[in-house]
Amino acid sequence: MKIGIFFCLKVWNMNAKIAIQGIKGSFHHQVAQEYYYQNVEVDECLSFEELIDSLMSGKSDQAVMAIENSIAGPIIPNYALIDKNNLHIIGEHYLDIHQNFMALKGQKIEDILEVHSHPMALLQCMEFLKKYPNIKLVEDKDTAETARRIHQNQLKGIAAIASKTASEMYDLVILAPEIQTINNNMTRFVIINKADNFVSKNEINRASIKFELDHKRGSLAAVLNVMSDCKLNLTKIQSLPKIETPWKYSFFVDVTFEKYEDYAKAKALLTIMAEYFKVLGEYKNTKP
Amino acid sequence: MKIGIFFCLKVWNMNAKIAIQGIKGSFHHQVAQEYYYQNVEVDECLSFEELIDSLMSGKSDQAVMAIENSIAGPIIPNYALIDKNNLHIIGEHYLDIHQNFMALKGQKIEDILEVHSHPMALLQCMEFLKKYPNIKLVEDKDTAETARRIHQNQLKGIAAIASKTASEMYDLVILAPEIQTINNNMTRFVIINKADNFVSKNEINRASIKFELDHKRGSLAAVLNVMSDCKLNLTKIQSLPKIETPWKYSFFVDVTFEKYEDYAKAKALLTIMAEYFKVLGEYKNTKP
Structure with missing residues (x-):
C-alpha cells in the first residue's frame, strides 16, 4: 500500500x-x-x-x-x-x-582555526572537538552550506562538519572521518x-498526537491508563509549555499500535477525557 | 531556612x-x-x-x-x-x-543588514524579525557578547538582540524595545x-528525577499512578533517548509536593519499580 x-x-x-x-x-x-x-x-x-x-x-x-x-x-x-x-x-x-571533518584540499588539521557547522552537528561531535581546544566552534545554519561556502570562497583555516556527500559535492578533503561521538x-x-489524505488506514500503525489536560493530580496517569488499555505503545512523551499561558503544558505523544481500531477507540476516549485533543499525524512506523 | x-x-x-x-x-x-x-x-x-x-x-x-x-x-x-x-x-x-533590538548610536533600523543573536533569542523574536525580511539572521553564541562586539569593533549595519542592561553596558541604542513575540x-x-548537601529537607517541595522503565505496555502509567497516589504533582515530563542505545528512552520528570514524606514514599516505590532511578535535585519551588 x-x-x-x-x-x-x-x-x-x-x-x-x-x-x-x-x-x-x-x-x-x-x-x-x-x-x-x-x-x-x-x-x-x-x-x-x-x-x-x-x-x-x-x-x-x-x-x-x-x-x-x-x-x-x-x-x-x-x-x-x-x-x-x-x-x-x-x-x-x-x-x-555520519559526520566528517572537512576542509579545502591541501589543508591539514593543524591549519584549522575555526570549525563551522549546525549546532546539532557540533553537539554530536563534541568529544572529537574537545581534543582540539584551539579550534574555535562557530554555529552555522546548515552543515552542507558551510562546506559549499568554504569551497566557493576558498576559505583556508576553516573546517566544516558535514556528510561525505557534501565533501564530494563541494570538493573538500575529509581530514577526520566519522567524528560523531556516538556511532548510533x-x-x-x-x-x-498540508492535507492528511495521503495515508491509507490499512498501513497506519503509528500516530503523533497532542492533548491538554486539566491540572487535577493524576490526570496524565488516567490518560496513559486508557492508552495502555487500548493496547497503544507509548514511544515518546513530552510536556511542552502552552504559548501565551506560561507554565501550562500540552503533551506531545507518539504511539504505535497493531490495529487501527484500538487506536480509534483510544482517540474517541481521549477526545472526551482531554481538555483539548488533536492528531498531528497518522502514518506508517518505519523504525529500523 | x-x-x-x-x-x-x-x-x-x-x-x-x-x-x-x-x-x-x-x-x-x-x-x-x-x-x-x-x-x-x-x-x-x-x-x-x-x-x-x-x-x-x-x-x-x-x-x-x-x-x-x-x-x-x-x-x-x-x-x-x-x-x-x-x-x-x-x-x-x-x-x-525582555528582548531588545539594538545597534550603534546613530544607526537607524533601515541601516541594519544583519542581526546577530543566540538562536533562542532569534526564535523568541520571530514575529518581529519577519517584518524585516531583508535583515539576515545570524546565530551567535550569546546575546550580550554580540552587543559587546558591536561596541568594541564599532560594527555598522549589525544589530544585536539582548537585554536593556546589555545596551547600557555596551553603549548601544535600542531601535526597537520589547520585541519578544509573546510577552509572557x-x-x-x-x-x-557538585554536592547535594546545600538544601535543607524542610524547604524542599520540588524535585527533578530521572528514571528508566522496561518496555512493557503501561509501565509509565503505573509509575504515574504511584506518583499520583503519593500526592505528587507532575509539572514536567519528557522522554529522552538513552545515549548508546538508540530509541530506548529515559524519562525526566519534575514534581512538586507539600510534604517531603510523601515524596520520600514515592522515591522508595520508584526505586523498586523502575529499572533505573536517580534524583537530579531536590530544592525549593520558586515558580512565581
Whole structure:
C-alpha cells in the first residue's frame, strides 16, 4: 500500500517539489532522495521557518523535517511549527548520521582555526572537538552550506562538519572521518503535508498526537491508563509549555499500535477525557 | 531556612565564583545577581559545556544554567549535561525575558543588514524579525557578547538582540524595545552544584528525577499512578533517548509536593519499580 501511495505521488506529479532544510548535500537532501527518488526536485530552505513557509505558500508540495535525534533528543520547536500551522505528518524516515571533518584540499588539521557547522552537528561531535581546544566552534545554519561556502570562497583555516556527500559535492578533503561521538547517531525525519489524505488506514500503525489536560493530580496517569488499555505503545512523551499561558503544558505523544481500531477507540476516549485533543499525524512506523 | 543557607554561602565564601553562560550583561548574569547578590563574581562561559567544565574543575563554586523557556520549551542537552556529570540542582530562579533590538548610536533600523543573536533569542523574536525580511539572521553564541562586539569593533549595519542592561553596558541604542513575540516569556534557570548537601529537607517541595522503565505496555502509567497516589504533582515530563542505545528512552520528570514524606514514599516505590532511578535535585519551588 505504501508503494501504491508513493507511486501516486511520483506518477501524478513527477515535478513535485520537496522542501528541505539546508542545501543539496545536506542530510535533509539525502532523506528526500531516499524517501522519494534520487533526482527529486528540492526547495533549499535555510531555516525550518522557511521550510514551513515554502509548504504553506505552495512553493513546495511536501516537506522533509528532522524531528528527533537519538543523541540530542527531540527538536522541540519543530513540533510547535507543525502544530501551529495545522500541518500533517504523513510519513517518517530514519537516517544514520555520519559526520566528517572537512576542509579545502591541501589543508591539514593543524591549519584549522575555526570549525563551522549546525549546532546539532557540533553537539554530536563534541568529544572529537574537545581534543582540539584551539579550534574555535562557530554555529552555522546548515552543515552542507558551510562546506559549499568554504569551497566557493576558498576559505583556508576553516573546517566544516558535514556528510561525505557534501565533501564530494563541494570538493573538500575529509581530514577526520566519522567524528560523531556516538556511532548510533540516528535522526528521525517526518514527511509533512498540508492535507492528511495521503495515508491509507490499512498501513497506519503509528500516530503523533497532542492533548491538554486539566491540572487535577493524576490526570496524565488516567490518560496513559486508557492508552495502555487500548493496547497503544507509548514511544515518546513530552510536556511542552502552552504559548501565551506560561507554565501550562500540552503533551506531545507518539504511539504505535497493531490495529487501527484500538487506536480509534483510544482517540474517541481521549477526545472526551482531554481538555483539548488533536492528531498531528497518522502514518506508517518505519523504525529500523 | 532558605535565607539561612543563602546566608551561609555568602558568609562562608564572599569570594564564591558563579559560572554563567554568556558574559556580563547576559540573562544568566542577571539571574546570578538576583539569586546571589549584585556584585557576585562570575566566570563568563561561552557555552554550556564550558560552564560545566568550570564547575567540575573547581574554577567556579556553583553555576547558573537556563533549563526551560516558557516559549521554546526545555533546553534538553542541559538535562543531559547535569545527568552525565552527576551534578545536583540545588535551586531555581525564574526570569521574565525582555528582548531588545539594538545597534550603534546613530544607526537607524533601515541601516541594519544583519542581526546577530543566540538562536533562542532569534526564535523568541520571530514575529518581529519577519517584518524585516531583508535583515539576515545570524546565530551567535550569546546575546550580550554580540552587543559587546558591536561596541568594541564599532560594527555598522549589525544589530544585536539582548537585554536593556546589555545596551547600557555596551553603549548601544535600542531601535526597537520589547520585541519578544509573546510577552509572557519566562525562563527557568537552575542553580547547580557538585554536592547535594546545600538544601535543607524542610524547604524542599520540588524535585527533578530521572528514571528508566522496561518496555512493557503501561509501565509509565503505573509509575504515574504511584506518583499520583503519593500526592505528587507532575509539572514536567519528557522522554529522552538513552545515549548508546538508540530509541530506548529515559524519562525526566519534575514534581512538586507539600510534604517531603510523601515524596520520600514515592522515591522508595520508584526505586523498586523502575529499572533505573536517580534524583537530579531536590530544592525549593520558586515558580512565581
